[in-house]
Structures are given as C-alpha cells and as structure tokens.
Amino acid sequence: MTKAHTLSCSVAATLNILGDAWTLLVVREAFYGSSRFSDFQRHIGIAKNILSDRLSLLIDEGIFEKVDSGVRGQRYEYFLTAKGKSLNVVLLAMMQWGDRWAFGAGNEPVLFENALDQSELSPLRATWKTGANLTVENTAIRPGPGADAATLDRFASLGITSQRES
Amino acid sequence: MTKAHTLSCSVAATLNILGDAWTLLVVREAFYGSSRFSDFQRHIGIAKNILSDRLSLLIDEGIFEKVDSGVRGQRYEYFLTAKGKSLNVVLLAMMQWGDRWAFGAGNEPVLFENALDQSELSPLRATWKTGANLTVENTAIRPGPGADAATLDRFASLGITSQRES
C-alpha cells in the first residue's frame, strides 16, 4: 500500500498500521490476556515469522511494549500501552458488527461483562453532541484544521460528480 | 489467513472480510459519497484489478450493492447496503483513534458535522449499561451462547498461564 494517502485521512493512517489480517487479532489477544509470544501464536494460529514481524511493528508504533520478565536470563512479555489499550473501541466496534451480521443476536461467541458488578456492555452508538444518532444521511464531511492541499481539493469537488442515494 | 479461527470470534469474522489494507478504504470512500468505479479508484489510489476484486467481495458479503444506472446501456454504481452503512461505527472508531494518535487533537484532517443542525460529533465511548466506561481493567470475558468447543476450552484455561498487568 502506498503511503501517499495516509497523510490526509485518519482512517487511512489507522489502516496503515492495523490494516491487515493479523495485526488486530494480536491486539485482541492482548485484551484477552495473552502476553507471551507462544500465547499469541497458539491462540491466534499465526505463523511465528509473521507474529514476530507484527509484534516488532506494533512495538515500533508504540502499541505494545516489550518487557523482560526473565528469571535466569532474558524472557519477554508483550503488553499494551495506553495507545494500544485505546484500541478497545475499534475492537469493540468490530466485535459488535460481527456479532450482529456474522453470528446474529443470541449467537455471540464471546461476551464481555463488567468484572466488578457483572453488568453488560452497551452497544456502541455514534452520536452527535445533540444526542441524535449519526447516520449516513445526516452526516456532512468537511476538511478539518489539519487538512492538506489534496484534501481541500478533494472536498472542493465533492457533491458534484457523484449522485448520492439517501 | 486460515479460516479456522473465524468461527468463534466476531472480531476475527469481521477481519476475515475487512482485514486488509484496502477494503475499509473502499467503504470509507462510499461514506464520503463515491459510488462509481472511477471515483473509488481516483480517490483511494488503488489499482484497478484490486478495486475490482474488493468490490466483488464486498458485494458477495452484502456490504455493497451494484446498481445499473446506465442511460443507453449498462453502467454501474456501487452503494452501501444497510449492512455496509452499519460499518460507520467501525470507521468512526478508526478515525477517532487516528485523529488522536496519528494527528493529534486540533490537527484532524477531516471532520464530520451534522448536515441538519451543524452540531459536532461526540467521541465514541465504550460503556457498561451502568454508564461506567469500559477499561481493560474492568473487563471480563466469557463465552457467549454461540461459543463452540474450542472457545470454551480457550476460556477454561484463561487466567492461569498469563500474568496480567493492569
């Protein structure tokens, strides 16, 4: 994937780090409690060389940190940083989408519950500050403060070429 | 990627469809208003053969529908279905993560605003039904009604091998 489009879109920037089949599964596995190389490998079913590569990238990106927990030498564990932990929203969005569309309500393979009071999870909702739900129909897109020239161009010509359905 | 692990986890099931560098960008582009092959190609910067392949997969998955809008013959447009539109939460989670960690507050390249009343977007929050925020620390995972034997095994042995930090 070229790097050109990562500069002007946060979705692309995120996908540039996490946009492959394995990387988010490694993060998920950390949320499930794995911290050792072999835990990740066994539970995800990923080849060792690929896991090794992905862990290096994730560490470079500041999503994991590598901690030496060896007793008589060096033995590593991999933990999520704050940056990594904040991916819980992304994972949860994917989990809830998969629950709904791949398995269907009532067939969820895995559930989260509050460890302290056993309460259930609320479905994620995208809302406006007024409290209204975000929909494709009520959403307008505009360049933000960090928009580059290409993004400005892009939005300047929006609404002209494509005929939106509702 | 092997299919074995898609059966028992909604994150994996979702990644099995969307877990590559391009697919979610195609979906994002549809949210931005593109519907024609050439719109997607130009704006994403994706090779035509890859775009063709991804659109086919997305149609097979029921995320896009292909509509003939030809005047003197066949000419297609690609629109999100309800299943596709419901990916807005996933995209928004990625966008907000990228805004925060790749660009930083105040440097967002793209903003959403309410088309009707110009209100701003609220940050997505993962919460329990009590209203408390979900964190790595207060989250417990347990098998759901659709858990298969492998998932049950998996969770039966949790908490034993790995030492969680908090």
Added chain:
DNA sequence: TCCATTTGGTTGCAAAATGAAACCTTATGT
C-alpha cells in the same frame, strides 16, 4: 547443578497476493 524440554525466535523456500501497465469493449457527451 545437570539435563530434558520449552520458549522465542530466524532462515529458506514454495505459493499466493499485489501493483503497474497494457489492452479492450461498451457507454456517453456533443
């Protein structure tokens, strides 16, 4: 303190996916 076993990788190679360009047919604007 040995020793067998596990952990945490790396290396090499075959197979699959990707990316760029060329090419082609059909539709569209004028």
Added chain:
DNA sequence: ACATAAGGTTTCATTTTGCAACCAAATGGA
C-alpha cells in the same frame, strides 16, 4: 456519428505470506 471516458480484464514482475526446519537460550525438575 465520432472522439473520449468508463469500467474493467489480462499479463507479468515484485512482494508478502505460510509452512517447516532449525537453533540458541531459558526454564523446570530431579
């Protein structure tokens, strides 16, 4: 009716993946 653009498909070189073999270092147990 004709020039151009849209919407792909094909081909081929390059890159990435996945599997297996291999290996050094760390660990657990006697």
